[in-house]
Amino acid sequence: EDQVTQSPEALRLQEGESSSLNCSYTVSGLRGLFWYRQDPGKGPEFLFTLYSAGEEKEKERLKATLTKKESFLHITAPKPEDSATYLCAVLGGATNKLIFGTGTLLAVQP
Amino acid sequence: DAGVTQSPTHLIKTRGQQVTLRCSPKSGHDTVSWYQQALGQGPQFIFQYYEEEERQRGNFPDRFSGHQFPNYSSELNVNALLLGDSALYLCASSPDANNEQFFGPGTRLTVL
Numbered sequence: 776e777d778q779v780t781q782s783p784e785a786l787r788l789q790e791g792e793s794s795s796l797n798c799s800y801t802v803s804g805l806r807g808l809f810w811y812r813q814d815p816g817k818g819p820e821f822l823f824t825l826y827s828a829g830e831e832k833e834k835e836r837l838k839a840t841l842t843k844k845e846s847f848l849h850i851t852a853p854k855p856e857d858s859a860t861y862l863c864a865v866l867g868g869a870t871n872k873l874i875f876g877t878g879t880l881l882a883v884q885p
Numbered sequence: 886d887a888g889v890t891q892s893p894t895h896l897i898k899t900r901g902q903q904v905t906l907r908c909s910p911k912s913g914h915d916t917v918s919w920y921q922q923a924l925g926q927g928p929q930f931i932f933q934y935y936e937e938e939e940r941q942r943g944n945f946p947d948r949f950s951g952h953q954f955p956n957y958s959s960e961l962n963v964n965a966l967l968l969g970d971s972a973l974y975l976c977a978s979s980p981d982a983n984n985e986q987f988f989g990p991g992t993r994l995t996v997l
Contacts, residue, residue, distance in 0.1 A: 779927075809985055818889075818975050818988035819928070862927055866983070871941045872918070873977075873986060875927030 777802045781863055781876035788853055788883050796848040796879045798863030808846050809873065810839050811862040819862055822848075853883045887912065889989035891976050897995045898966050906961040906992045910978030916940075917959040918986060919951060920975040928975055934959055963994075971996045 778801045788794055800808065807826055811819035823832040825841040832839045836857065838849040848861055860880050864873040890909045898904050910917050916935045920928035930943035934953035953959045957978075963970055973993050977986035 806983055807985070811988070816973070816991075816993070818891075818991045821985050821987055824985045864927070871916075871933050872930035872943060873920075873928070875929075877925070877927045 777865065777867055777870070777874045779863055779865055779874050779876035781861075781879050783879060784877070785880040786882070788850075788881070790854055790883055790885050791852045793849070793851045793853070795850070796861055796881070798846040798848070798876055799844060800846070800863075800865045800874075802865045802867030802874070804868045805865060806868075807866045808841055809864045809866070810837075810846070810848055811864065813860045813862055813878070815860075822861075850881070853881075855883050855885050857881065858883045889976055889978050889987055891974075891989040891992050893992060894990070895993045895995075897997065899997050900966055900968060902966050902996075903962065903964045904966060904994060906963075906974050906976075906994070908959045908961070908976030908978075908989060910957050910959070910976075911987050914978035914980050914987070915957050916979045916981060917953060917957065918977045918979070919959070919961045920977065920988075921945070922973040922975055922991070924972075931961070966996045968996050970994065 780799045810822040813819045823839040860878040862878045864875045918933040919931040922928040932942045937953045948964045973991045976989045979986045
């Protein structure tokens with residue numbers, strides 16, 4: 776069964792303190808791994824798509840990487856406005872549904 | 886370019902009632918998916934519509950039904966509401982089944 780596990784569940788950082796979020800996945804025939812940012816009470820905001828192992832994508836202070844079993848979202852010198860829940864999802868096999876993890880709640884303190 | 890829009894923003898219903906939620910996809914997108922997100926959880930797939938037909942369905946009972954119109958907009962209907970149906974309902978659109986899905990702001994449904 777396709778599955779996505781994110782860790783840690785919650786992360787508190789000081790402004791400027793870099794760290795990484797983990798997304799481990801089990802899926803038959805990965806067609807895409809997606810990272811989203813979600814603010815409280817809002818819909819998820821698309822960040823990155825990764826398709827194959829070794830691929831990397833960057834956007835401002837965020838960098839996403841992909842291996843055959845997991846993906847990392849690296850946050851460099853975070854700012855308070857980066858505080859949000861970060862969701863990872865996979866699309867695999869013959870299915871058209873995104874399988875989401877439960878997310879990592881990131882809090883960046885000034 | 887307007888993104889995905891959903892209405893209403895919030896809704897309060899009582900057990901046993903029926904509700905209809907609406908979604909307009911991003912311009913150029915013809916595939917619409919619906920998700921249910923409980924507090925503290927990731928979104929759970931309900932179903933996906935393409936060319937006015939339900940293409941795939943998640944593990945939700947038949948009380949959950951939907952429709953897609955010729956202009957690609959979509960509705961989610963839930964009958965015989967239960968307390969456990971209280972959640973954020975998200976609509977997502979994509980240009981096809983293999984691309985990233987873009988989400989709307991959601992409809993917060995509270996069942997009393």
